[in-house]
Amino acid sequence: MDFISPEGLRLDGRRPLELRQLQAEIGVVEKADGSATFEMGNTKVIAVVYGPREVQSRSQQQHDQALVRCEYSMASFSTGDRRRRGKGDRRATELSLVIRQTMEAAILTNLLPRSQIDIFVQVLQADGGTRACCINAATLALADAGIPMRDIVASCAAGYLNSTPILDLNYLEDSGGGPDLTVALFPKLDKVSLLQMDSKIPLDVFEKVMNLASEGAKAVAQFIREKLMENTKQLVLAKGR
Amino acid sequence: MLQSKSFVKKTRHGKVLKVVREHYLRDDIACGTISCTVCDNSKACLSSSSGQIIVFDTNVALHQIGLLENAAVSNVVVLSLVLEEVKNKNIGVYNRLRTICSNPSRNFFVFSNENHRETYIKGLAGESPNDRNDRAIRVASKWYHAHLGPTSKIVLVTDDAENRRRALAEGIVALSVHEYVQTLGNAELLDLIIRTGSEEAQTTGDAEDLRPSKRKVIYPEHKLMSEITSGLHKGIYHQGKLRVNRYNGFEATVSSESIGEEILIQGRMDMNRAFDGDVVAVELLPEDQWQANSLGKIAEDADEDDNEEAVGLVPDVAEAVTDTVAAGRAGRPRGRVIGIIKRNWRQYCGSLDPMLNSGGAGGFVHALFSAADRRIPRIRIQTRQFANLVNKRIIVAVDAWDRTMRYPAGHYVSTIGDIGDRDTESEVILLENDVNNKPFSKQVLDCLPPLPWSLAAEELQNPNRRDLRHIRVFSVDPPGCRDIDDALHCTLRPDGNYEVGVHIADVTNFVLPDTPLDEEASKRGTSVYLVERRIDMLPKPLTEDICSLRADVERLTFSVIWEMTPEAEILSTQFTKAIIKSCAAMSYAEAQARMDDSRLSDPLTVDLRNMNRLAKIMRKRRIDRGALTLASPEVKFEIDSETHDPLDVGMYQIREANQMIEEFMLAANVSVAEKIFGHFSQFSMLRRHPVPTPKMLEPLLLTAAAVAVDLDISSSKALADSLDRAVGGDPYFNKLIRILATRCMTQALYFSSGDLPPPEFHHYGLASPIYTHFTSPIRRYADVVVHRLLAAALGLIKLPAGLRDKALLTTVADNLNYRHRNAQMASRASVELHTLIFFKNRPTDTEARIVRIKSNGLIVFVPKFGIEGPVYLTGKKDTKDESDWIVDEQSQTTVSRDGKYRYKVLDKLVIHIEVVEPQPNRPKLQLTLVEQPNA
């Protein structure tokens, strides 16, 4: 299948190196300590954070750092064919772990000993790149909850179709059979905190795709930063009133 | 800007899904006009000053692609909407349209109107998708006009009158295709236009009354698609690809998975307008109609078509056999086509049938076109240039075939050349067999190493490359061979054993994976050998120089080296990349002469004799194992070096030297097959030869039974032994039986080892459990693949990504099988063409053998020239005379009613061969019986 026309346009009209439209909203759940929705095109994720709070089960308490927990799920209406997706299926368990580890690396856990932070991430609409979108949503929600972090985490995926590296795959491109590489990084520290890919590609191609995904993540980071600034400004204005 | 597209789609499981997709609109899409100052001009090719810019709609692309391909049409905007619609409706046309767009000299610019902020439109409420698309095309035309300013001339070409009316109302110049072509001022182009329904009624009322109400219905109707689908579901209908008999256009088969057997379809009515290769839906006929006429006549004049059996080369494999004896057996399901699911129309080469009154000059004439491919029915075309075209080979495309039309309607596409001209006829052969005859592109040639090539110093340092230059290596090939891909050596070791090496050109050292060169070779699949020339798989510098293992030059090879006992038992096998320096490039005749000349005792001759001795042992062992020694009458022409006309023709002489080389090539192929399969059990490229089914051997058994020869077909070994025993009264008898056996065999096929269980790997003809092709990488792509697999198995290279993908390897194997078959067909057609040229001024009387008895004649085989064809015993049109002959199918004999003449299958007789021209410029070979009293 041709994923890129000879005119250089992808199926949805983007060029290979373009992100989808990003949208985010902070503080969407009043009751929670922190919350946000994050949209990359038609992929939409909500992240809700509770904490830092007391550890629920004593045995899990860590005396020198905070306990970070994460639960990933997919709304049954998130894809076209409506089916129940349990929290416990393998994919969900794996994603919960990935998100937890990525966020844990960002949170200054040693500042919050004996406490617990819960991150709930749910996919509301899936159209490719859910993994990256979840991480971005979680970053915003953690920031909204005021949890101290080394740096924000921004994530983006990239792939390789029709011999061209392409950024931020949608579902159609994701099912194209090419590699799908997700990168999450700390933009200020310029460090990679997550790198995932589950297919074989030649080394030189890998490097190109990896670089592209990093560039994408940096652009996402810029967007997240602007969103946070804007949100802070609004909070300041609200306080001042 | 973002638009979201949503639509409803049905999944495979029958669920209905709502699909939402994003659709981004942009403002950075260029208009492609050279003079434009606003847009990015890097890819611009349209000129707004030099006249009109053409925009066309989807139907114009679908119906008039031939016209668009003509160089006279230029300065055209192709809307992405049109491309998308064409792609969904006809991928073939889409590819052709894309080819035009990518040709810089044609000035076709693709404008992504659907992604442009100003030309994208949303469908209005109540507006059908078609109306919306028509409107989008008008909006794009208008945008160009506004964008390029009031002096620009944008012309919308559409055959939809309503669309034209609206366009005019919106201030856009709109023309029909006919009107547009008239503005080009070239009458010849009018032939290229396809008349679609609505236009036809207006323009052709004069020539013939073609109004639907006045037309007679000829064919049964095609069922509606919905009926077909539900019928297939219920098992009433059967779906499959229609395969028309290559030698009899009135007979076809559909292999249906639902029945598990081939359904026979006989006659134009039952074929119901289906073409060869169409995917059709078939309804079975009642069982009492399954019994067809068991003994076919030579010519079946069921239609007005004069579709007689022609004289041609002897069929080489089962598929090519024209025999209807097996086909007409009782119990074979017969059916008729009730609908066409997918058309397989392409362009066809052929010529127009001569007509008595060809009408006035310049006027439209209805002419009938006969395709070179006998499986294709005649095609009716309209032309203004009948007088010009009648003696030319032309290309025609099919447009439609309604119930009321006896023949499908088509239109003229282009002219190849004069009928009978050798170059034209060769071109036809190549086109018909889908052989790419174009010169290699610059990108491909850029992959070649610079010339003159010589061995680089670092190759000598390469630890993986053995230096065998000191070894006495030689090659033996057909005379005049310039692409030498194999060489050998045979050295007596001090311990009394032999070291035998097969050295194959190291093509993959130069053809690297995923380069344009590799892709081109992979597409071509094989070199194609015509009588007078060769169409290479790889560019000439590689085939004739860098890779050719010529004498006295240093060349890179991939070598198989065995240690063998004097009894030709292989003790060890080594594979290595090597450097050789061949000491002699001999022809078969030269090598044979050396071996036979008892005065010679030089080292090279001794090597040859040793080798020949080993080869004989190996050959005997192979035959004992059950390998078949089959025979096919290969013809060889002696060609005049200046006129390229054939001077003499005769059977190819097989010498011991040929068999010696063949034996070692087989052994190398088997060794390599074992090695690569040992390493890559899932994706090795192998070659198998399926066991022929009893049904395929039926014609052979029938003939054998008639001449009281007992053949045992239970295994290849049994068949080989019984063939050995089949000795008749004369020396040629055994060869003849072998020739008849050969044509019952199936084709050997390439396949990927992951696709079949190991027992299916068997090569029937060679009686080998595993086999592949390694020894001719210069002219076969399969060998290139195998070289890479072997190199990877030895750890010399990493396996290229393309070979690690099972599905991809299967596709490669399928393409190679297709190319291989086509190359063979092209070679045969070329030999047939030269046979015709040869006999043109040389009417000849010669000996022939009867291979089949038909109700009104005999099919005879002419051993000397390798041709086969009908000899009519009665006037072929005069069917009443048929009763003059009494045919006994069982014993395959025919006796004249007065008892004077009696013919039996395999009988010897003398025939007269000459070229006749029943119609001017349509020469063909004719075989007639030379009267002789029968014993």
Ligand SMILES: [Zn+2]
């Ligand atoms: Zn412009």
